Amino acid sequence: MRIVIQRVSEASVSIENHKVAEIQSGLLVLLGIVEDDDQEDINYLVRKTANLRIFNDENEVMNKSLIDIAGEVIVVSQFTLQAATKKGNRPSYIKAAKPDIAIPLYTNFVQTLEKEIGKKVQTGQFGADMQVALVNDGPVTIIIDSKNKE
Template sequence: MKAVIQRVSQASVTINNEKVASIESGLLILLGIVAEDSQEDIEWLTRKIANLRIFSDENGVMNRSLIDIEGDAIVVSQFTLHASTKKGNRPSYIKAAKPNVAIPLYEGFVKRLEEALNKTIQTGQFGADMQVELINDGPVTIIIDSKNVE
């Protein structure tokens, strides 16, 4: 499971000219899922994201987590995070999980993040053509892969 986490001062998702998600201070999370992902990946990744200290404290030091600031989050499914670009010029998405595997894991991730943050998490729509707008605060962008823990 791979996530691109962006600290935002605002973000939104629009589908068919309808805004389906909108937040102020918090995180925009782009989530890519592979067939090998499991509940263990969900648990590890949600715990990591909820507790990641990337928000400024009163001294301007990144020392506060999403939990600490009671921030919001939008989770957007993005299979292209698992694109293979090694050969040729057309990315291959063969590593990305098929919808029958990815959808339950995506929904499980959102549910577990809601539990960790004790609040409703906004989302895009799995498989939809979405327009994602954001103001990246910092900018702070972090990539986390549950299979490549460093």
């Protein structure tokens, strides 16, 4: 399981020109799932997402977490995060989990994150053609892969 975390001052997700999610200060999380991901991967990435100290404190030092600032979150499923680009110029998405595996893991990730931060997490729509808009604050962008914990 791989995530891209972007610290945002605002973000939204639209489908067919209809906004389905919108936040102010917090995180936009893009989530890519592979076939062998499980609850351990979810737990690891949820703890990281909730507790990464990437928000400024009163001294403008990145010393606060999402929980500390009571920030908002949008989670968007993005199978292209699992693209293999080693051969040729056309990315291969063969590692990305199929919907029957990915949807329950995506749903579980969102629910686990909600429990961790104690508030509702907004989402895109799995498998939809989404337009994601954001103002990356900083910019701060962090990539975490649950298979590379060390």
